[in-house]
Amino acid sequence: MNPPGQNTPEEEPREPVGSSEPADATERRTSPERPPNASGDETFLQRATRRTERFAHETAEWARPAAQRTGDRIVRWVRRFLALLAALTERAVQWLSPRMRRAHERLVPFVERVRDRIAPAVERVAAWCAPAVRGVRRRLAPVLERVRTRIEPHLSRLRAKLPDTGGRHRVAPRARSVQLTAAAAAVGVLAIIVGTAGQGTGGQTTTPAAHTVDIPSQERTQADDPGVLSAPAPGKDDGSDKSSGKSKSSEGGEKQSRSGSRISPEAAAAIGPNASGIDVSNHNGSIDWNRVAASGQKYAFVLATDGGNFTNPMFQQQFQGAKDAGMLAGAYHFGRPNGSAVAQADRLMDNMGSVNDGRTLPPVLDLEVSPSTGGCYGKTTGQMHAWTQAFLDRVQSRTGQQGIIYASPSFWSNCMAGSQAFSEYPLWLASYGVSQPSVPGGWSNYSFWQYTNKGTVPGISGPVDINRFQGSGKDLLQLTK
Numbered sequence: 001m002n003p004p005g006q007n008t009p010e011e012e013p014r015e016p017v018g019s020s021e022p023a024d025a026t027e028r029r030t031s032p033e034r035p036p037n038a039s040g041d042e043t044f045l046q047r048a049t050r051r052t053e054r055f056a057h058e059t060a061e062w063a064r065p066a067a068q069r070t071g072d073r074i075v076r077w078v079r080r081f082l083a084l085l086a087a088l089t090e091r092a093v094q095w096l097s098p099r100m101r102r103a104h105e106r107l108v109p110f111v112e113r114v115r116d117r118i119a120p121a122v123e124r125v126a127a128w129c130a131p132a133v134r135g136v137r138r139r140l141a142p143v144l145e146r147v148r149t150r151i152e153p154h155l156s157r158l159r160a161k162l163p164d165t166g167g168r169h170r171v172a173p174r175a176r177s178v179q180l181t182a183a184a185a186a187v188g189v190l191a192i193i194v195g196t197a198g199q200g201t202g203g204q205t206t207t208p209a210a211h212t213v214d215i216p217s218q219e220r221t222q223a224d225d226p227g228v229l230s231a232p233a234p235g236k237d238d239g240s241d242k243s244s245g246k247s248k249s250s251e252g253g254e255k256q257s258r259s260g261s262r263i264s265p266e267a268a269a270a271i272g273p274n275a276s277g278i279d280v281s282n283h284n285g286s287i288d289w290n291r292v293a294a295s296g297q298k299y300a301f302v303l304a305t306d307g308g309n310f311t312n313p314m315f316q317q318q319f320q321g322a323k324d325a326g327m328l329a330g331a332y333h334f335g336r337p338n339g340s341a342v343a344q345a346d347r348l349m350d351n352m353g354s355v356n357d358g359r360t361l362p363p364v365l366d367l368e369v370s371p372s373t374g375g376c377y378g379k380t381t382g383q384m385h386a387w388t389q390a391f392l393d394r395v396q397s398r399t400g401q402q403g404i405i406y407a408s409p410s411f412w413s414n415c416m417a418g419s420q421a422f423s424e425y426p427l428w429l430a431s432y433g434v435s436q437p438s439v440p441g442g443w444s445n446y447s448f449w450q451y452t453n454k455g456t457v458p459g460i461s462g463p464v465d466i467n468r469f470q471g472s473g474k475d476l477l478q479l480t481k
Contacts, residue, residue, distance in 0.1 A: 108370070108378040109338050112307075115372055116336075119310050123282065127313060130285055134461070271298050271473030278457060279303075279332070279450065279465045282314045289325035291459030299328035299469070299476070301364060301428075304351045307336035308344060311351060319352075323359050328480060330361030332406065334368070337377045337387040345394035360481045362401040364428060365391050369411055376415035384415050392425060401481055404428050404447065412440035426479065428467070446470055447479075 277299035280287065292300070300322040303312045312318075315331070322329040333348040335341075348363055367388065370377050376384060388405075395403040406428040412418060420442025429446040431437035432453065439446055448467050455466035469476050 105378040108373060108375075111372050112336065112338050112370070112377075116307055116309055119306075123310070123313070127282065134285070137461075269473060271476055273472045275299065275469045275473060275476055277301070277328075277448075277467045277469065278455070278460075279467060280318055280460070282312045282318075284318075284460055284462070284464060285314075287318060287321060288459035289321040289327070292322075292457055293325040293327050295458045297327065297457060298473075299330070299361060301330045301332050301361070301467075304331040304333060305344070305347045306334040308339040308347075311347070315351060323357070328359050328361055328476070330364060330404070332364035332366050332404075334366045335388075335391060336370075337379050337384060341387045341390035342394045345391045345398075349395070349398050356481055358477075358480050361479055362404050362426065362481070363395050363399065364404040364406050365395075366406040367411060367415075368406075368408070369415065379415075381415070381417040381419075385419060385421065388416075388422065392422075399481065402426065406430065406450075407440070409438050409440045416441070 275298040276296060278292070278297050279301035281303035300318070302315055302318045302322070304315050304319070305311050319329050319331060331348060331352045333344060335344060352360075352363065365388065369375060379387070392403045392405075395401070402425050404426045405422060407416075408430045418441055423442030423444075426447040427439070427441075427443045427445075428448040428450065429437050429439065430450045432451060434451075437446065437449055437451070448469055450465055450467045453465045454463045457464050457466070
């Protein structure tokens with residue numbers, strides 16, 4: 001038995017043969033602290049993740065064809081549904097269109113009758129209120145004039161401060177926008193004040209021609225547009241007695257009276273070429289015709305009748321007033337083709353009365369779109385042709401004159417299909433904001449051109465329509481009766 005602490009020769013520790021490492025190095029190499037990615041050491045979580053990825057990939061490969069087939073089927077079903085919906089919609093439109101058209105044609109006359117019944121009452125109320133409105137405006141005019149006088153210097157200084165944007169000196173867009181906004185606001189305030197002071201009792205009785213485009217200012221002169229006639233300067237001798245509005249040549253010649261006598265040849269020469277004239281209605285109120293004539297206006301068209309039942313209550317006053325001031329005068333009727341053409345022509349002739357004074361222009365048929373619907377009164381082009389011809393035939397049979405047609409290029413294109421069947425009648429063309437109007441139909445030129453509905457004429461309160469005659473003074477007199 002060996003004593004404690006001693007080893008037998010067989011039990012002495014020995015280093016492995018052929019190794020220079022200490023004995024504990026082998027133990028360290030085989031310990032659990034070796035890198036986890038060593039071969040043969042893959043964990044359970046890693047194996048599960050790898051198997052899951054492989055399963056998902058195989059499943060996607062298997063499901064892809066089925067998903068493709070399902071998507072193709074859904075696309076085909078959607079296309080079939082849309083095609084069916086389009087076919088049903090087309091059939092519904094085809095079924096509804098004639099019914100909606102018939103309903104519209106039935107409703108338009110009813111709406112027009114209601115409007116025609118209401119219009120006289122509205123006109124009476126407006127005529128009743130007009131004196132009070134004019135009185136209020138007369139009282140306010142001095143105050144507004146003082147306000148305008150105070151604002152005008154400030155506005156002038158504001159315009160002077162605006163930099164020149166022409167040539168090379170340009171303002172940044174943002175700054176220019178602010179400047180224009182400020183200037184527009186100032187001009188707007190001034191326009192409201194001045195317009196309120198000088199506004200009349202209203203505009204035209206009828207809706208302006210549908211084709212027209214309102215422009216900011218129609219007070220043009222020959223300097224702005226050589227094609228626009230300017231009124232003679234005050235005091236200029238144009239062959240008329242400015243104080244009375246009558247021709248100087250009437251002295252020692254034929255006297256002009258209310259009963260009427262022929263205008264002398266000297267008066268024809270005084271009219272001159274491209275004569276300027278106006279057209280008015282009851283909305284223009286009382287007119288100082290002597291001032292109108294003195295401003296250079298040579299003729300006036302006056303609204304006489306509208307449709308089947310409205311008559312201008314101021315027609316005789318305006319019609320005869322223009323003649324008493326030495327002007328030529330004509331009457332116009334606002335046509336409404338949903339009623340009898342012959343009956344409407346008779347109403348116009350009856351209100352004009354029997355005139356044969358050498359100062360009466362031919363009767364006018366005013367053709368415009370329906371003020372209620374903006375259309376052609378529910379009529380076809382053929383029906384519009386027939387109605388217009390019936391009206392003009394009736395006028396010629398009763399007066400021996402060819403009636404004048406008032407129309408715009410857009411109306412003639414839309415409602416008359418550009419017809420050339422009426423080119424033998426004088427044309428009164430409505431076209432605003434252009435240097436030369438476009439003449440529709442078969443006309444080679446216009447006889448009268450209404451080039452603005454915002455003109456200013458002494459003797460008339462508020463804006464007024466101004467016209468130009470195409471021809472000489474003799475040509476204009478040849479139209480009279």
